[in-house]
Amino acid sequence: MNSIEGSDGDSLPAALAAPVVRFDSVALPGGDATPSSRRLSFALAAGSFHVLTGAAGCGKTLVLNLICMAGRPASGRVQVFGRDTATFGRGDVRQFRRRIGLMFEADRLIEHLNVFDNAALVPRIVGQKLRDYGPRVAQTLAWVGLGKRMDVLPAALSAGQRRRLAIARAMANGPEMLLADEPTGGLDGEAGLRVLRLLAEINGAGTTVLMASRDEALAAASGAPVLHLHEGRLTVIDGFHPAMAPWPRP
Amino acid sequence: MAEAVTGAGTRRRPGPLLAPGGGRRALFPAIAGLSLVASLLIVGAVAAGRGAEDWRGRLAGSATVVVRAAGLESPDAAAARAAEALGAVNGVARSWPLEAAAADPAIARLVDGKPGAGTGVRLVAVQFKAGSWPGPAALSRVLAADGLNVGVDDHRPWTSPVLRAAALAALTAALLLAAIVVGVGVAAAWATGKRLAAQRQLVDLLRLSGAADGFVGRLFVTRAAATAAWAGAAGALAAALIMATWRLSGESAIAGLLPSPAWADLAADAPWPLAAALVGATGAWLAVRAALKRAP
Numbered sequence: 171m172n173s174i175e176g177s178d179g180d181s182l183p184a185a186l187a188a189p190v191v192r193f194d195s196v197a198l199p200g201g202d203a204t205p206s207s208r209r210l211s212f213a214l215a216a217g218s219f220h221v222l223t224g225a226a227g228c229g230k231t232l233v234l235n236l237i238c239m240a241g242r243p244a245s246g247r248v249q250v251f252g253r254d255t256a257t258f259g260r261g262d263v264r265q266f267r268r269r270i271g272l273m274f275e276a277d278r279l280i281e282h283l284n285v286f287d288n289a290a291l292v293p294r295i296v297g298q299k300l301r302d303y304g305p306r307v308a309q310t311l312a313w314v315g316l317g318k319r320m321d322v323l324p325a326a327l328s329a330g331q332r333r334r335l336a337i338a339r340a341m342a343n344g345p346e347m348l349l350a351d352e353p354t355g356g357l358d359g360e361a362g363l364r365v366l367r368l369l370a371e372i373n374g375a376g377t378t379v380l381m382a383s384r385d386e387a388l389a390a391a392s393g394a395p396v397l398h399l400h401e402g403r404l405t406v407i408d409g410f411h412p413a414m415a416p417w418p419r420p
Numbered sequence: 421m422a423e424a425v426t427g428a429g430t431r432r433r434p435g436p437l438l439a440p441g442g443g444r445r446a447l448f449p450a451i452a453g454l455s456l457v458a459s460l461l462i463v464g465a466v467a468a469g470r471g472a473e474d475w476r477g478r479l480a481g482s483a484t485v486v487v488r489a490a491g492l493e494s495p496d497a498a499a500a501r502a503a504e505a506l507g508a509v510n511g512v513a514r515s516w517p518l519e520a521a522a523a524d525p526a527i528a529r530l531v532d533g534k535p536g537a538g539t540g541v542r543l544v545a546v547q548f549k550a551g552s553w554p555g556p557a558a559l560s561r562v563l564a565a566d567g568l569n570v571g572v573d574d575h576r577p578w579t580s581p582v583l584r585a586a587a588l589a590a591l592t593a594a595l596l597l598a599a600i601v602v603g604v605g606v607a608a609a610w611a612t613g614k615r616l617a618a619q620r621q622l623v624d625l626l627r628l629s630g631a632a633d634g635f636v637g638r639l640f641v642t643r644a645a646a647t648a649a650w651a652g653a654a655g656a657l658a659a660a661l662i663m664a665t666w667r668l669s670g671e672s673a674i675a676g677l678l679p680s681p682a683w684a685d686l687a688a689d690a691p692w693p694l695a696a697a698l699v700g701a702t703g704a705w706l707a708v709r710a711a712l713k714r715a716p
Contacts, residue, residue, distance in 0.1 A: 238628055260633070268630035278625050282439045294434060295631040 188252060189213035190347055190378045191237055196246030198232045198402075208402035209246055214380060216346075219373040221389040222382040224399035230382035231275065233399070234349045237380070238270050239263045251346070268296055271340030271377075273350040277332045279324040285311065285335055286320040292343040307342050314338045314368060330361030337368050347378040354388055366392055437626070438619065438639050447611035447644070447700075448651045451604055455655020455696055458600040459689040463663050465593035466688045467681040472586030479575040479582065485515075485544040485559065486530065486571040498568060499542035505566045506544065509559060511552030518543040601699050604652075608644045608703030615640060616711045627715065637708040641701050648700025652693035660686045 195209040210233070214220060222230050235241040236248050239255050248255045250266055258266065271292075279288050289311050293303035311317050314334040316327075324332055333353060340348055350369060354362035366388065373379045383389055389396050396407040487502045489495040499517035506515035523543040530541060546559070556572035563570045616623065626636050663681045 240624075240628055264630050264632055267628060272628055274625075278621060280437065280622065280625075283435045283437070287435045290434060291437075291625075292629050294437075295626060295629055295635060300434060 188216060189249070190216045190218075190251060191380070192247075192249040193233075193236075194247040194249070196236065196248055197244040198229045198236075199241045199244055200232075210399075210402075210404050211246075212397060212404060212406070214378060216378055217373070217376050219370070219379045219392075219394040220381070220397055221392055221394050222380060222397045222399060223384065223386050223389045226384055228399045229402070230384075230399060231351055234351055234380070234382055237347075238267060238272060238349055268292070268343065269346045271343075271345035271348040273333075273336045273340050273348070273353050275351040275355060277324075277336045279332060279335060279339075281324055284321050284323055285316055285327070288324060288335055289316075289320075289338040289342050291339055296343060303342070307338075310338045310342050311335075315364075328361075330357050330364065333357060333361070333365050334368065337365065337372075341372060341377075345377065347380070348372055350379065350381040352383055353381055354383060354385060362388060363391075437622070438615075438643055446614075447607060447647050448654075450607045450611075451648050451651035451696060451700065452654045452658075454600050454603050454607070455652040455692060456658045457655075458597055459656040459659030459692055460662065461593045461597055461600075462688050462692065463659060463681050463685050465590050466685045468586055468589045468593075470682065470685065472582055472589075475582045476579045479579045480553075481548050481550070482575050483546045483548075483556065483559065484518075484526070484573040484575070485546060485563070486573060487542045487544055487563075488569040488571075489540045489542070490567075490569050495540045495542045499544055501566065502544045502563055502568050502570060505562055505568070506546050506559065509554055509562050511548055511554045512546055513549045514547045516545055518545050601695070604648060604696055604699045605703035605706075608648055608700035609707040611647075612640050612644050612704040612707040613711065615643070616708065623712075623715070633709075633712045636712060637705060640708050641704045644704030645697040645701035649693045649697035652696025655696075656689040656692045659689060 191212075191214040193210045193212050195211055197209050222233060224230050232241065236243055236255070237250055239250070239258065242256070251269060253262075253266075255263075255266075280291070286307060290300075290303055290307045293307065308317065308320065311320055314337055316331060316335060316338065319327065319331070324335065327335060337350075337353070340350075348369070353365050353369065357365065362385075369379050369381060370392075381389075381392075381394075386396075386398075398405040398407055485502055485506065487495070487499045489498040493501075496517070503515045503517050506512055526543060527539060527541050548554070553576070556574045559572045560570060623636055627633075663686055664683075667680055667683070
């Protein structure tokens with residue numbers, strides 16, 4: 171499940187058959203003069219779980235932004251779901267984004283909407299009717315432990331509950347890939363582990379997960395392969411932790 | 421980890437993605453004020469048009485005969501005789517000597533500013549049957565045959581200036597209305613731009629979640645249109661109240677110059693809220709389109 175190939179140079183040692191994400195010699199935005207030795211090349215296989223680590227400001231969020239097409243690389247090629255993002259028109263971007271679930275570093279919950287409506291955001295965006303998405307969203311909320319809090323506003327939730335609501339929102343439309351930016355940031359140990367277990371369950375159901383975290387201990391505890399970003403170089407650390415494997419299945 | 425699902429089948433309709441309030445506070449009074457002026461203009465223009473048509477009809481169907489007493493005959497007797505003679509002319513519906521109060525200002529203009537009583541001059545009003553106009557020469561001939569010294573003031577030449585004045589008033593109202601329409605659009609675009617900036621995070625969230633520009637745009641356009649419609653309705657209602665008060669209070673100094681609005685004239689404002697909504701939506705749509713074009 172945890173297929174990862176990567177390098178910090180131009181070459182991609184063993185390209186994956188059909189990677190969900192592939193970076194080829196990518197210079198992050200704002201780094202136009204990036205030497206080729208510091209350009210990122212890696213590929214993520216479908217159904218894999220990876221943790222992207224590195225210090226604050228090292229470019230983790232930029233990597234996630236490139237994958238969800240919120241930015242363009244200074245140079246190099248980013249492929250998502252087998253297509254070069256540079257060739258995407260506006261309509262393509264929209265369609266591809268719908269295949270990706272996003273958890274932002276700040277939860278970015280809509281504070282005037284209740285928990286259910288926050289979780290139902292993506293189905294609404296894609297034009298589904300309440301009668302179609304309602305039961306699914308309710309089930310997703312129940313799965314993250316918010317089934318009895320669907321009518322409260324986000325302000326009434328704890329930090330851990332808000333993070334789980336963000337997971338429910340990201341997963342409500344069944345994306346093929348989940349990008350989670352610091353999903354455990356600011357949470358205590360138990361709440362962080364609960365979020366991590368939810369991500370593991372999501373991955374266990376077949377969704378590709380890429381989680382960015384500066385918490386390297388938590389990354390190690392996840393047992394997932396780690397992509398470590400440091401001064402523009404990407405190092406791959408394969409990992410396995412008995413406490414987190416096998417992934418719990420939903 | 422999973423817990424019981426509650427209320428899954430009984431959800432109410434989803435809440436609005438845009439937070440209530442925001443730019444509405446500034447936009448509503450701005451559009452309501454513009455709508456008040458626009459609605460007054462619309463009712464005023466309709467009433468002026470109706471008044472002009474009324475004046476045209478009255479001028480084309482009437483004439484004034486200036487009677488100068490001669491010999492020992494009193495001015496009033498001469499006027500009465502002229503009215504009687506005119507009443508017999510084919511095409512004349514009615515003729516009558518004007519009361520001093522109505523006639524004196526006109527006589528004063530004719531005779532060195534003197535009121536009618538001391539001048540020997542009287543005025544006789546003539547009203548014609550619909551579609552009949554004997555002509556000033558025919559009237560003069562009949563009266564001259566009766567030995568009366570008269571001049572006939574043909575009112576028809578005055579219809580053109582009246583209609584021109586009405587057309588000018590309508591054009592002025594239309595230009596002002598156009599300026600107000602532009603103002604409503606600009607206000608809606610400005611407020612939408614402000615709201616977009618304030619809701620930047622929400623817009624980013626929606627777009628990154630796969631929302632089409634049209635979906636995002638509709639949120640703001642619908643909000644602007646609704647605000648403009650309500651503000652337009654408020655302005656139109658205020659204008660209707662002002663006009664109704666004017667009408668109920670009777671003739672004022674202004675009402676002496678302008679025709680008092682008829683109750684039916686107030687209905688001319690009915691489409692204004694819809695027009696305001698459409699203009700507001702257009703302004704908002706232009707603002708949203710420009711903002712989303714710049715977004716990644």
